[in-house]
Amino acid sequence: ITAAAQAKIWEAVTKQGWDAAHKIAKDTGIKQKGAWEATTNERYGSRKSESWLPADWHEGLETSSIDNLESEVARAKADLEDKIAQQAVDRSGHEELKARADKSSDASAAVDAARQELESANAARRKLPDIPEQGPDFSHETECPLCGGTVHFTLEGDNISLHAEAPPSVAPAVVDARQADIKKADERMAEARNEVFTHERAYRDAQMAKDALAGADQGTGGTMTPEDINTAREDVRIAEQRLGAFKRKADAERYARAIAANQVIASVLAPDGLRKTILARAIDKFNDDYLARFCDIAKWPSIKLKSDLNFTVNGRIFGLCCESEQYCARRVMQLALAKIEKAPMVVIDRADVLDEIGRNSLFTLLHKLQIPALVAMTMNRIESVPDLQVIGVGRSYWLEDGQCTALVTDKAA
Secondary structure, three states: OOHHHHHHHHHHHHHHOHHHHHHHHHHHHHHHHHHHHHHHOOOOOHHHHHHOOOOOOOOOHHHOOHHHHHHHHHHHHHHHHHHHHHHOOOHHHHHHHHHHHOOHHHHHHHHHHHHHHHHHHHHHHHHOOOOOOOOOOOOEEEEOOOOOOEEEEEEEOOEEEEEOOOOOOOOHHHHHHHHHHHHHHHHHHHHHHHHHHHHHHHHHHHHHHHHHHHHHHOOOOOOOOHHHHHHHHHHHHHHHHHHHHHHHHHHHHHHHHHHHHHHHHHHHHOOOOHHHHHHHHHHHHHHHHHHHHHHHHHOOOOEEEOOOOOEEEOOEEHHHOOHHHHHHHHHHHHHHHHHHHOOOOEEEOOHHHOOHHHHHHHHHHHHHHOOOEEEOOOOOOHHHOOOOOOOOOOOOEEEEOOEEEEOOOOOOO
């Protein structure tokens, strides 16, 4: 996936959202598979696409090129035209033949000059340095769900790498300048090849005219038979068939590569792709930094937040836990969020769900975390209420019939 493609994908994510971008990727994949099928006239398959060949494929085409095959077609057509022209030669065309034959010397010189220019263009192209390889694209970034900071990430195949900082990369201006030089050199080579072809054809025409003129002067007229013309037509058909098969194979391979790259993009954008990976890492850190530490302080069972945002207590899913275990899970989560958002205080109700040991663990946790808290619970007798002032961690109050009374024990007094 090129850097430009990655930038376009991230732009779609930031403007339209992950789900919309994922849908775009899926729709793109459908269109690409349709293009592959239209090119091959077969149903798409990932394994089939790796080895597909056109029915009219010729052995040895895999080592050829578009330029060579197009030259073959051009030469075959030129040869056919020459043979047709030669067949029509008669004595009435003597002057025309002489005029064409007289151009042989100039045409030969023009061919030599054009070939020298082509060699010079090829040499200049070979001297150009390659386009510098760019490393992974670090331009993509997202906001950390925990600290709110910037997280850079790269996409390389199925691998997703997170980085706190993006290292410098090759300047785009350097790449653009190198590409412009290469494009200019390629255009010069193409123009030189066209010149060689044009002058070679003119030279062949002049030579054919000389040969025909020699036969005409001897009174034999044209020497080209219908069988020679048919053979030339068949050469044109085969050359065009080879070119067409090569192009279809190249197009099919290009679509197959695009499909494979798009499948990677779709998997990254899917709900269980990059989003889930980042969320899972954030949840693991949240469990380690908050939930595990808080449970250790309170001596409560191990409480973890799963990737589906449900709790487990000692490995059991939340719905199968007893009420006190569920209560502990909710309180640990509440205190973790309070720590993250730096809440001035927390309000905790129904602490009577816990037994005496559990409530003591709750107060120990609040004291160790230094989080101001209002803890409410239902008690049968005022004598059962713990006096927090005695142990120096707060104050206790008794609320009954709309009256709130500060609890002061003998020890506190």
